[in-house]
Amino acid sequence: MGDPFASLADLVTYRAFGLAADGPLGAAVHFFVEDSTKIFTLLVAIVFVMGLFRTVLSPERVRTLIKGSSHGAGYLLAAILGAVTPFCSCSSVPLFIGFLEGGIPVGVTMAFLITSPLVNEVAVVILASLVGWKLTALYVGAGMAVGIVGGVLIDRLHLERWVEDYVWKIRLGPVVHPEAAASLGDRLRYAGGEVSQIVGRIWLYVLVGIGFGAALHGYVPEDLVARYAGAGNPFAVPVAVVIGLPLYSNATGIIPVAEALLGKGVPIGTVVAFMMSVVAISPPEFVMLRKVLKPALLACFAGYLSVAFVAIGFLLNLLFLQPGSLP
Amino acid sequence: MKTVKVLGSGCKSCVATAKLIEDRAAALGTAVSIEKVTGIAEILGFGVISTPGVVVDGKVVHAGGVPRADRVDSWLRATGQSAPGAREVDVSR
Numbered sequence: 001m002g003d004p005f006a007s008l009a010d011l012v013t014y015r016a017f018g019l020a021a022d023g024p025l026g027a028a029v030h031f032f033v034e035d036s037t038k039i040f041t042l043l044v045a046i047v048f049v050m051g052l053f054r055t056v057l058s059p060e061r062v063r064t065l066i067k068g069s070s071h072g073a074g075y076l077l078a079a080i081l082g083a084v085t086p087f088c089s090c091s092s093v094p095l096f097i098g099f100l101e102g103g104i105p106v107g108v109t110m111a112f113l114i115t116s117p118l119v120n121e122v123a124v125v126i127l128a129s130l131v132g133w134k135l136t137a138l139y140v141g142a143g144m145a146v147g148i149v150g151g152v153l154i155d156r157l158h159l160e161r162w163v164e165d166y167v168w169k170i171r172l173g174p175v176v177h178p179e180a181a182a183s184l185g186d187r188l189r190y191a192g193g194e195v196s197q198i199v200g201r202i203w204l205y206v207l208v209g210i211g212f213g214a215a216l217h218g219y220v221p222e223d224l225v226a227r228y229a230g231a232g233n234p235f236a237v238p239v240a241v242v243i244g245l246p247l248y249s250n251a252t253g254i255i256p257v258a259e260a261l262l263g264k265g266v267p268i269g270t271v272v273a274f275m276m277s278v279v280a281i282s283p284p285e286f287v288m289l290r291k292v293l294k295p296a297l298l299a300c301f302a303g304y305l306s307v308a309f310v311a312i313g314f315l316l317n318l319l320f321l322q323p324g325s326l327p
Numbered sequence: 328m329k330t331v332k333v334l335g336s337g338c339k340s341c342v343a344t345a346k347l348i349e350d351r352a353a354a355l356g357t358a359v360s361i362e363k364v365t366g367i368a369e370i371l372g373f374g375v376i377s378t379p380g381v382v383v384d385g386k387v388v389h390a391g392g393v394p395r396a397d398r399v400d401s402w403l404r405a406t407g408q409s410a411p412g413a414r415e416v417d418v419s420r
Contacts, residue, residue, distance in 0.1 A: 063376065093336060094367060094370055094376050098376040170371050171372065
């Protein structure tokens with residue numbers, strides 16, 4: 001095998017631990033070793049490289065960019081920038097108010113907030129390396145579509161009346177841009193800091209995700225998965241979304257679980273719907289958004305995302321299962 | 328005596344920032360009063376969108392993440408009203 005991570009996993013699992021390649025424990029350990037080394041290597045590398053460029057796109061700059069765009073292009077721009085701009089979810093409230101105060105419509109702001117956790121460069125690279133570019137492209141396209149359509153709907157239905165009243169009264173001081181690192185040394189140091197901050201924040205989600213994936217890969221029989229989550233069960237997609245609602249993980253952490261599910265023959269649409277539900281809808285995010293959105297808008301938001309994820313799941317399954325793979 | 332405000336809604340990075348400033352002030356022997364500002368209106372009033380932000384003697388010196396220790400030192404060392412901005416003091420380590 002040309003894959004160094006797979007070779008390392010072979011070495012650790014079969015040589016060092018002496019586990020059988022066809023046993024469940026061997027399969028699980030192999031999955032865990034390969035995925036954890038691969039994902040953490042990629043994670044550190046991508047976060048570091050992005051850290052070097054991070055100052056190019058801060059949320060403050062995104063705000064300026066979107067402010068200058070026309071209304072229609074705003075949704076697309078917000079979704080694209082949401083995908084490439086990393087920000088800590090603890091900043092989502094000031095970000096939301098800061099955007100609105102700058103005259104950016106609520107829908108455009110929400111398009112940014114929906115896309116940002118769903119699609120990010122770290123998840124894209126890791127997803128592509130584990131499950132291939134086809135699924136990755138579908139995932140990115142679907143994630144951005146959910147953000148854009150959601151944003152347009154919010155504005156068309158004039159849901160801005162359900163934004164908390166105090167939000168409209170807040171006035172921003174002159175916006176402070178996070179200082180750009182000047183020298184190469186500064187940039188490298190900044191990127192290093194980013195690695196320790198971001199990896200420090202998400203490593204547990206990633207590790208738990210890999211653990212789940214490994215257990216699934218090693219111990220859950222394929223026919224069991226096929227019976228309940230296979231293409232023959234029309235309820236599999238909505239059930240996957242409902243299961244994902246209370247679960248919360250970072251986009252990177254859910255990838256190994258998705259990989260294991262795909263490996264067990266779960267259809268692509270069901271897997272994507274589950275991933276999105278876990279990443280985008282979560283209790284902590286909603287507690288945060290409740291500070292700026294009235295319960296009615298929050299309920300609409302959750303309802304819209306659930307319906308959108310189910311629709312994406314069905315659509316992808318329909319598109320990719322047609323050629324004779326249905327039972 | 329310097330007045331330092333740490334702007335942020337109480338996330339992990341904000342707590343880490345306040346702790347860092349406290350530690351550096353103790354190490355340098357600078358007297359500081361550190362206040363955590365969690366009110367969103369006040370944070371945005373300072374023009375800070377990416378938290379945590381840091382305000383020294385009424386002037387915003389930092390936004391968007393936990394600051395580096397040498398930057399903190401430079402704010403604490405600066406005398407009088409002029410807290411240095413971006414890179415006035417570059418302490419290479």
